[in-house]
Amino acid sequence: AQSVAQPEDQVNVAEGNPLTVKCTYSVSGNPYLFWYVQYPNRGLQFLLKYITGDNLVKGSYGFEAEFNKSQTSFHLKKPSALVSDSALYFCAVRDYRNTGTASKLTFGTGTRLQVTL
């Protein structure tokens, strides 16, 4: 079975400061990892994904994430936070071996990011 943990319910950061949203995962094989963001009353928007290759993945809106296989982590980062980044962030995982369930994602519980002036 695959699982995702987001240990922080909320992360608070001042605008202009770097931000990190933590994610750890568990899969039997090699993971496909994703980050999504959700704004109020909206669906989820894709930010970035890791499949293979470079451990540092760059995504939309200046976000990036670092894949660490030994720590089974995929933390989301941004060098300089904006107030408009305030939203709910979800990490998700898929085991690439599950070709029969190719589109099923397992999500973490979400981390609310609050960026203040």
Next chain:
Amino acid sequence: KAGVTQTPRYLIKTRGQQVTLSCSPISGHRSVSWYQQTPGQGLQFLFEYFSETQRNKGNFPGRFSGRQFSNSRSEMNVSTLELGDSALYLCASSSGAGANVLTFGAGSRLTVL
């Protein structure tokens, strides 16, 4: 190109009733997945359809069902509604293979009274 369209966006039902939600995927996408989002349980996978066949199913009771049509549009149905079915129901479409990215609709918010 048009995104994933879910209808209706909001609806209110009473216990015991049934509800049907609709999802139109991105053109060319053959996979449609459904997720339930609640404050307590987070995002839970309901089922996935690919080329009109249910490819995977989550741990939900049989009251939750779905189908996909030949044009890839999908519907999900919840019968005998319970208060606990109140949630945001999200539909996502994708090409259905490999490390494909799910594109989500805005969701249908169901309130059961």
